[in-house]
Amino acid sequence: MTHETTSARSITVANAGLDVLEHVLSYYIRTLNIAVSRDLDDKLEGLEVAKGTGKITTLLLVDRHPGIRPSVIAQLILRDRSAMVRLVDHMEEDGLLTRKADEQDNRAQGLFISHKGKQLAAQIRPIVVKQSRDFFSDITDQEHRMLTSILERTYRRIAGLNGNGETGR
Amino acid sequence: MTHETTSARSITVANAGLDVLEHVLSYYIRTLNIAVSRDLDDKLEGLEVAKGTGKITTLLLVDRHPGIRPSVIAQLILRDRSAMVRLVDHMEEDGLLTRKADEQDNRAQGLFISHKGKQLAAQIRPIVVKQSRDFFSDITDQEHRMLTSILERTYRRIAGLNGNGETGR
DNA sequence: AAAACATAGTTGCAAACGTCCACTACTCGG
DNA sequence: CCGAGTAGTGGACGTTTGCAACTATGTTTT
Numbered sequence: 001m002t003h004e005t006t007s008a009r010s011i012t013v014a015n016a017g018l019d020v021l022e023h024v025l026s027y028y029i030r031t032l033n034i035a036v037s038r039d040l041d042d043k044l045e046g047l048e049v050a051k052g053t054g055k056i057t058t059l060l061l062v063d064r065h066p067g068i069r070p071s072v073i074a075q076l077i078l079r080d081r082s083a084m085v086r087l088v089d090h091m092e093e094d095g096l097l098t099r100k101a102d103e104q105d106n107r108a109q110g111l112f113i114s115h116k117g118k119q120l121a122a123q124i125r126p127i128v129v130k131q132s133r134d135f136f137s138d139i140t141d142q143e144h145r146m147l148t149s150i151l152e153r154t155y156r157r158i159a160g161l162n163g164n165g166e167t168g169r
Numbered sequence: 170m171t172h173e174t175t176s177a178r179s180i181t182v183a184n185a186g187l188d189v190l191e192h193v194l195s196y197y198i199r200t201l202n203i204a205v206s207r208d209l210d211d212k213l214e215g216l217e218v219a220k221g222t223g224k225i226t227t228l229l230l231v232d233r234h235p236g237i238r239p240s241v242i243a244q245l246i247l248r249d250r251s252a253m254v255r256l257v258d259h260m261e262e263d264g265l266l267t268r269k270a271d272e273q274d275n276r277a278q279g280l281f282i283s284h285k286g287k288q289l290a291a292q293i294r295p296i297v298v299k300q301s302r303d304f305f306s307d308i309t310d311q312e313h314r315m316l317t318s319i320l321e322r323t324y325r326r327i328a329g330l331n332g333n334g335e336t337g338r
Numbered sequence: 339a340a341a342a343c344a345t346a347g348t349t350g351c352a353a354a355c356g357t358c359c360a361c362t363a364c365t366c367g368g
Numbered sequence: 369c370c371g372a373g374t375a376g377t378g379g380a381c382g383t384t385t386g387c388a389a390c391t392a393t394g395t396t397t398t
Binding site for chain 2: 013020057137143145
Binding site: 203238239240250251253254255257258271274275276277278 | 374375376377378379385
């Protein structure tokens, strides 16, 4: 049917409707994700934790909860254990943290932050917070808080931070 | 400083605080993204448009705007042109759309949906909408609308589709 | 106490992207 | 006509991610 009349050049970024996606939350989450991730990477350039939510979250979690286990972090960042292993490998190589076998449970291990890791964590915290705030510059503080708390709800369910846990893989 | 009393095994998914990330919108965007993407992939399993926001958006855009150019779509989905080329390659191979050289501008091309593509688009629309709604099941309709429109604001700025409709190109 | 089952970490493999960069073809303004 | 900018393409890389299989260890059953 339609294929000739609509002059292609009239379809610009500014006037192209997104079809149903315009009202689909997941579309914005998915798209904004790539933008916000890119932006964050820039802000973190050179800091050994660029790329991926994983490193940052892991660093902060280990700093905050000495002895936390890889598998727990994996659940929180929604990755599988194998991905987690590599993450820890890298971070250990970079001297940000260390593994220590758990004394009670020999198959488990605990993660501990290094001095260098601690400093990096301290350095990163303000950057991460500010980045998020700056990125969503056209959102009021109130809206920002609201979004955060609403999304937190879904996140907690998915990650199993609520009642009991499902793995939501 | 929380640490000694906290034996490693007591740090569970349920009680591990996320440090500053707890109040960082971008953290939720980034993390939820991977969950929502996985979920969507499941719902779309087998449908030739699984994986990545790109295919779906492209399909719907081409269906909606016959003759739209790859570069325009690229801007909307926040990818670079080369990524777009491959996307179109695949979709053309799959018989979802076709390229046609633009008559006015020989360096450009227009994308047109195929019959198969049109059917797929029709099939996908409800799924995508429902998926988003279902995924964020613990959010009220009103909140969902609010989130969508707030995020849309940021998206539009990022993608450069603000204000005026036809910025002379 | 042995067997069966579950959990933590690990590794290999392979698919899927995204990014950077260079290159061609073409348009347009001056 | 020239120079600048744009559209599409292709190649090479480096990463990330997911799956499946495997080990070691812990827990539960019978």
